[in-house]
Amino acid sequence: MKRKSLEGDICAIARTLDVIGDWWSLLIVRDALGGLRRFNEFQQHLGVAKNILTTRLKALVEHGILQLAPASDGTAYYEYVPTPKGRALLPALVALAQWGDDYLFDADEACNVPVDSASEKPLKKLKLVAQDGRELAVTDVRMTRTA
């Protein structure tokens, strides 16, 4: 059965998931932000079926998250390059990484998370901040709910 569409949802999270919630989509964005560009780079790195990768890349291009550009090595091929809209997904990827690091890895287990390019160190934990600058705890945040 075709998935329920969330594209008209009033909730921003739901709409976002409608765009990037398919299996593999966010990992493709991760890899594009990590510098992968060519179809076979994504395919080999992710180990994803080529027909699925084709479908996902097409959707990400259509949603303006990636764009096609001529390959930078001068060949006739194309590359998939993140757009500013695509790059704006980085905080979400960082948040997912930080949660995974905290809860899904043993203390002595190697774990890849986004790092500060200059220092090669992981980023500080994301903080939830109110408009007036107060730092918020989870309990200070309300998930507004569809009316």
Added chain:
Amino acid sequence: MKRKSLEGDICAIARTLDVIGDWWSLLIVRDALGGLRRFNEFQQHLGVAKNILTTRLKALVEHGILQLAPASDGTAYYEYVPTPKGRALLPALVALAQWGDDYLFDADEACNVPVDSASEKPLKKLKLVAQDGRELAVTDVRMTRTA
């Protein structure tokens, strides 16, 4: 075909998606953090098929994101309550909401995002911060890649 397992992945994002990347999972967490507790509340609010909801709730309980507690109204039923591990997914939900708000809604369109309970206002944009306190741009962050 059974989805590829990402549970042994060295990348924290991938492992997180292995746990909460199934269709509906994050929206269930959103609703649980928003106060929904009972099976039929989730089901009616999400409009999800009951057999899928059953499967998802069970998985979220097994992963320690939600826990079962006796219903607070004294009946023999149970409620699904977020654990600290589950609540720690809030920054990821906020990040997804902020991206969706920025890119998937028109300026005059009603849009639900997490808000500060006290002021009822949306949170400030999440910031990426280095260990030494420097605020980082997207280009200052490196997505480390599986070796």
Added chain:
DNA sequence: GCTATCCGGTTCCATTATTAAACCAGATTG
């Protein structure tokens, strides 16, 4: 220029995932 390999898909098939709806037993309500 030719051959072999690479590249980026497309197609096909089998298994799993999702939706929709019917069914059901226990719990609750009036």
Added chain:
DNA sequence: CAATCTGGTTTAATAATGGAACCGGATAGC
């Protein structure tokens, strides 16, 4: 006590995913 609610379970149809073969154009090496 009967009707309704609750939280599932089961069934069937369609979509999604993985695996692999196929394919035409591009590239590389001789």
